Amino acid sequence: MMVGFSITSFAQKTVSGQVLEKETNMPLIGVTILVKNSTKGATTDFDGNYIINGVTDADILVFSYLGYKTQEVLVGGQNTIIVSLETDAEEMDEVVITALNIQRDKESLGYSVSQVSAEEVNVAKENNVMNSLSGKVSGLQITQANTGVDGSSRILLRGVTTINGSNRPLVVVDGIPITGDAGGGSQWGGVDRGDALSDINPDDVESISVLKGAGAAAAYGSLGMHGVILVTTKSGGKKKGIGVSLNSSFTFTEVALTPDLQNEYGTGAFGDFSPVGGDGRPILDYPFSWSWGPKMEGQAYTNWLGKSDSFTSHGNPYEQFYQNGYSASNSVAFEGQSEKGSFRISITDENARGINADNTLAKQTFNIRGKSYLTDNFSIDGKMTYLTSKVKNRPALAEDGANTALQLSLMPRDIRLTDVKNNTINANGEEIKWNLDNTFNNPYWSQDNVKNIDEKDRFQGIISANWDIAHNFKVTGKTGMDYILYDYINYAARGSQFQSNGLGNFGHDSGKSRVWNSDVLATYNTNISDVRMTLSLGSSYRNEYSSYVNISGNDAKVPNLHRISNYKNSYSSEGTSEKGVYSFYGLGQFSYRGFLYFDATLRNDNSSALPKENNSYWYHSENMSLLFSKLFGIESNTFNKGKLRGSYAVVGNDTSPYRTQAVYNVDQTVTLPYTVGSIPSSLPSFDLRPETSESWEVGAELGFFNNRLQLDFTYYETKTKDQIMAVPISGASGYASKVINAGVIANKGYEFQLNAVPLEFDGFSWDLGFNFTKSNSTVESLNDGLESITLNSLNAVSVEARPGEEFGSIYGYDFLRDNFGRKLITNDGFAQKGERVKLGSITPDWYGGITNKFRYKNFSISTLITIQEGGEFYSYGRAYRMFFGTDARSLEGRETGIVVDGINEHTGFVNETPAPAMLTHYSDILTNEVATNQILDASNVKFKELVLTYDFPSSLVKNSFIQSGSISAIGRNLFYFYNAAGDIDPEAGYSSGPTGTALEHSSLPSTRSYGLNLKINF
Secondary structure (H helix, E strand, O other), X not given: OHHHHHHHHHOOEEEEEEEEEOOOOOEOOOOEEEEOOOOOEEEOOOOOEEEEEEXXXXXXXXXXXXXXXXXXXXXXXXXEEEEEEOEOHHHHHHEEEEHHHEEEEHHHOOOXXXXXXXXXXXXXXXXXXXXXXXXXXXXXXXXXXXOOOOOOEEXXXXXXXXXXXXXXXXXXXXXXXXXXXXXXOEOOEOOOOOOHHHHOOHHHEEEEEEEOOHHHHHHHHHHHXXXXXXXXXXXXXXXXXXXXXXXXXXEEEEEEEOOOEOOOEOOEEOOEOOOEOOOOOEOOOOOOOOEOOOEOOOOEEEOOOOOEEEOOOOOOHHXXXXXXXXXXXXXXXXXXXXXXXXXXXXXXXXXXXXXXXXOEEEEEEEEEEEEEEEEOOEEEEEEEEEEEEEEEOOOOOOOOOOOHHHHHHHOOOOOOHHHHHHOOEOXXXXXXXXXXXXXOOOHHHHHHHEEEXXXXXXXXXXXXXXXXXXXXXXXXXXXXXXXXXXXXXXXXXXXOOOOHHHOOEEEEEEEEEEEEEEEEEEEEEEEEOOEEEEEEEEEEEEEEEEEEEEEEEEEEOOOOOOOHHHEEEEEEEEEEXXXXXXXXXXXXXXXXXXXXXXXXXXXXEEEOOOOHHHOEEEEEEEEEEEOHHHHOOOOOOOEEEEEEEEEEEEEEEOOOOOOOOOOOEEEOOOOOOOOEEEOOOEEOOOOOOOEEEEEEEEEEEEEEOOOOEEEEEXXXXXXXXXXXXXXXXXXXXXOOEEEEEOOEEEEEEEEEEEEEEEEEEOOEEEEEEEEEEEEEEEEEEOOXXXXXXXXXXXXXXXXXXOOOEEOOEEEEEEEOEOOOOOEEEOOOOOOOEEEEEEEEEOOOOEEEEEEEEEEEOOEEEEEEEEEEEOOEEEEHHHHHHHHHOOEHHHHOOOOOOEOOOOEEOOOOOEOOOOEOHHHHHHHHHHHOOEOHHHEEEOOEEEEEEEEEEEEOOHHHHOOOOOOEEEEXXXXXXXXXEEEOOOOOOOOOOOEOOOOHHHEEOOOOOXXXXXXXXXXXXX
């Protein structure tokens, strides 16, 4: 009898069944079924079915699937076992998308990853989805300049790791890297034509993962050197049939912050009115077109048009000139799932108008995605996105004569803006201004006569295939293309001296770019005793191609005909660029008993942009995670999670193409009978090597009170050497610079993230989040004999990289001082020009954000406050306003003169000699180019986001065709709790490059927005 029992217990048989989702009763695909304590197992097919051979009645089957609670079932006498898996909210929060779009349990990762949900980017949305991440992720710094609708954003992840590079993290959409270069103007003007990141449709986003360190991003090779932002888009519903969702939002935009202007003194100089010429109009040449005239007390005078008027102030010209803008977005999506696949189709229409009346955006996005299971173990997934956009009249920036903010900020304080609007051209068609300076425009003339149209068509196509060759071996292949066509036209009418000496001008830039990525990845996983292994081998190829044609002309023959054939003088240029990178890589993931994890990657890149002997380079990463709370069995309701992690990585980086070859340009000439050629300004390098970045990080994750309190801490260090940069060389060589490998930059910092649920009872909950980042980048060395590299400049101020100093040091002229730091004042009471010194740094001491979400039944309130402590920037806009006399700070000493704090350079006694206020500012700012007083503290605390949401209760919609819905009141960039710079936005630069926040020049006013968002699911 005992023998019979033994034979029955160990008799092998076949067990089959199905795995369903408990909530929907839909089959789950790809569920792992393992016989406990063995390597025997299977995975479910498209219909959720499985078959396992060689099973005994004593065996226990373990059903596991990411995002669902693991379930164990004793076989017993069953031949058919049907299991319903329940979703695990806590585990869902811990499943993150990592490099190469691989889903991983966050507990297993040895590096820092943050994930942001769709709700956080598609409710209080922005045209550029990246702006919605600001303040929500530790280590991620995003600043949005005031450059009009669809402008670009400055993005840094863990600070600066290369001296001359973009330092922008790689953005990957559904596994395909896309381009995302910085945009903006220069100190001399231009417009911000946006960046590719603004083309990501917030309504299509499912989640965003931020891979912060090289260890997390090493699988992407040199592209991921500065970190990676992974965007996963929506792919279809879980239920059978077709679902429809609508998302509609409308927000108003209004001027929020403008410079403080004085309202006491008007046109003139030295306290007197401007002299009147023979034509009866004041002679408004410098300095008599400034606001250093008499006090405005309503007295009669001759205004700038030569008419009798009352000498008085007329309010804030910013508030009168700029208007309220708006942004409207409407999206409809259809999605569903059947027995053989899933699909999602969405159409989004966006329209926006900036605070400049003619600055508008029209954008349409069409997206289709589908997945099909051709067999039980072979599936394909494809996506196509087509976007078309048109932006009209992007605002001119910085020193551009058409910059309306520059004109308004310097306009004498007695000028009535309606007079400016009604007097833009004279009888000869020439521009009318209030001054004789030909580098400025009448703002209304600019608005009417300086135009640009920026059109873009973008296509993104992705197709991937997944073949489950066996339950533990699969191959995935993917190819995708990002194709952009752009067409940019800008023109200015005749009549303004600033615009080609009154001749008018025209420019037409068109081009295309294509980035094609293809990769294949084979993955094998197995168990050996208590060790679980996943091994992958892959290869990829990336091809980048771009071409452009630029034409320009001036001296229009016929008014209002903006074609190159209508311009007497014309010029053209064209070019192409191409680069290819082949890559081979391997990945290994090992786990031991669910508490010890180890990952490793090894990758080789071969870049066409480097010399043949140096174009192949290797790098690697190793990551480890230890869940000590599981190891030591110390988990409880009070302390439920304890994890230590560490990561080490070495990555390489190449450069842009054609920096290793000598080339010549053929120049256009209209007067010479022979061909003229020129060499580029930078001497190429024939032995260029790849950059190398070495980094490591350690961190800890702790969970308390059933994860109601979670802490995450990271310390990291990165050192990048062999920097590829163009360093200055002697002009006698015929070149201005040479491309070399030189310089070392070190970066280190701390990150801290806290998430808590302080209160939760009777339908009420309060979620609290806080993140903190401190990051510093130090330039350890440059090329031998090189003292500094200028990274950016404005007037006499420059942002520099200097050995031994932090990246982004701001240099300019200080006042002449004695050994005790006291200003040396002349007998006439004026300060003097001193040495060129470090005046500040763009690097903040730290930055972070505070999030709160209060929910009571169907109501919720979410807030976001962003914080930056420290960091400086230079405001040339304020400098201008000071010596023009329009700034409120220029009121000091108008009647009595200014007694400059310092000592007389001859006597050594404290200075008591007053100097005229106008001449003091003119001397300090314009003549001596002293920048000290215009270096401003960038510290600020901003109320960044407010969302009030009402979710429609099920009782309201249960008898209708609506399944769910919500309506939200939203606000963005509402106000500053604290702003050390006072009346200037510390983010108000004119470029989104790595040093873009260091320089401000007469920026557009900062704005706030508020509106409604409606979501309905059918």
